[in-house]
Amino acid sequence: MLVVMKAQATPEQIQAVCDHIEQLGFRAHPLPGAQRTAIGITGNQGEADRGNLESLPGVAEVIRVSKAYKLASRDVKEEDTVIRFAHSTATIGGHDLAIVAGPCSIESREQAFAIAAHVAAAGAQFFRGGAYKPRTSPYAFQGLGLEALRIMAEIRDKFGLRIVTEALDTETLEVVAEWADVVQIGARNMQNFSLLKKAGRLRQPVLIKRGMSATLEEFLMAAEYVMSEGNYEVILCERGVRTFSDHARNTLDLSIVPALQHVSHLPILIDPSHGTGRRDSVLPMARAAVASGADGVMVEVHDHPEKALSDGPQSIYPAQFATMMEELERMAPIVGRHLPRAVPAADAALAKASGQ
Ligand code: PEP
Numbered sequence: 001m002l003v004v005m006k007a008q009a010t011p012e013q014i015q016a017v018c019d020h021i022e023q024l025g026f027r028a029h030p031l032p033g034a035q036r037t038a039i040g041i042t043g044n045q046g047e048a049d050r051g052n053l054e055s056l057p058g059v060a061e062v063i064r065v066s067k068a069y070k071l072a073s074r075d076v077k078e079e080d081t082v083i084r085f086a087h088s089t090a091t092i093g094g095h096d097l098a099i100v101a102g103p104c105s106i107e108s109r110e111q112a113f114a115i116a117a118h119v120a121a122a123g124a125q126f127f128r129g130g131a132y133k134p135r136t137s138p139y140a141f142q143g144l145g146l147e148a149l150r151i152m153a154e155i156r157d158k159f160g161l162r163i164v165t166e167a168l169d170t171e172t173l174e175v176v177a178e179w180a181d182v183v184q185i186g187a188r189n190m191q192n193f194s195l196l197k198k199a200g201r202l203r204q205p206v207l208i209k210r211g212m213s214a215t216l217e218e219f220l221m222a223a224e225y226v227m228s229e230g231n232y233e234v235i236l237c238e239r240g241v242r243t244f245s246d247h248a249r250n251t252l253d254l255s256i257v258p259a260l261q262h263v264s265h266l267p268i269l270i271d272p273s274h275g276t277g278r279r280d281s282v283l284p285m286a287r288a289a290v291a292s293g294a295d296g297v298m299v300e301v302h303d304h305p306e307k308a309l310s311d312g313p314q315s316i317y318p319a320q321f322a323t324m325m326e327e328l329e330r331m332a333p334i335v336g337r338h339l340p341r342a343v344p345a346a347d348a349a350l351a352k353a354s355g356q
């Protein structure tokens with residue numbers, strides 16, 4: 001159920017409705033919009049009684065939301081969600097495209113710094129790097145763990161890049177949340193419900209990658225798990241699904257972009273690296289991602305991909321990344337977007353001036 005407040009409803013009236021919902025044994029999720037605030041009602045004990053709610057001061061109407069996902073749906077929030085970061089001009093969602101780039105795994109301080117310098121110079125605003133890696137084989141490189149998180153924190157300070165990195169389980173979630181700007185939940189964990197719920201109690205954005213066989217509804221229900229716990233800053237990421245096609249590692253399902261945007265206000269990024277598994281396919285599919293209306297891309301970049309400890313064949317060279325940025329910048333206005341080529345030093349100066 002959803003309570004739509006009148007445009008002129010006061011903060012006190014909104015609070016009173018939330019209190020009333022909580023007294024009924026449900027959870028209230030006030031989501032302010034440009035025109036009015038809507039309050040989502042969730043709980044697993046049946047339906048709240050709409051009668052009482054409709055008579056409370058400031059309430060415009062009470063609507064039943066029939067979709068399985070509620071907080072993630074446009075019924076609850078019409079406007080696109082835009083995620084902002086303290087001391088940075090970077091955003092995810094909205095007009096500006098977000099570019100997340102970096103190696104699959106942090107392998108050493110030298111490797112991470114070299115790649116970060118390249119992606120920052122080309123104008124990326126987000127740096128990705130795995131610290132805890134979900135690997136198919138237990139004998140494959142599992143990530144440097146805390147050491148990698150420390151290296152990425154240094155990268156944030158030096159280059160002004162926001163850090164995106166994956167939490168593998170409820171144990172690593174806590175430590176990742178201490179160091180990262182965006183906590184990634186990987187494709188293999190998209191339906192790890194206890195992990196999603198715990199991520200819902202964090203105070204930083206959560207990026208959820210689509211499970212390899214997840215439907216649109218299952219994908220949004222993963223977001224709903226996070227949001228139902230009170231964290232509304234969720235980013236969706238399409239990274240390819242399993243099909244019979246065998247020319248690529250996965251089939252990048254770009255048609256999910258308009259389908260998601262139709263029903264959900266959450267930002268959606270495209271990962272053409274895992275989506276194709278092939279370096280030569282990353283740039284064409286990054287262009288296609290922007291053309292499809294996605295809010296940005298996440299790509300793997302490596303300065304020596306032939307020596308990479310994970311996902312070398314799909315990692316692009318820094319020069320290819322620079323080309324990608326130039327091309328996406330030129331394409332963006334055609335689809336009504338803008339690619340900010342960050343001056344990371346300016347963001348770093350901003351942080352410094354505000355005492356960070
Ligand atoms: C990754 O981004 O490093 C990753 C492991 O991706 P996925 O969960 O999509 O396989």
Ligand code: MN
Pocket residue numbers: 104105274300310311
């Ligand atoms: Mn990878």
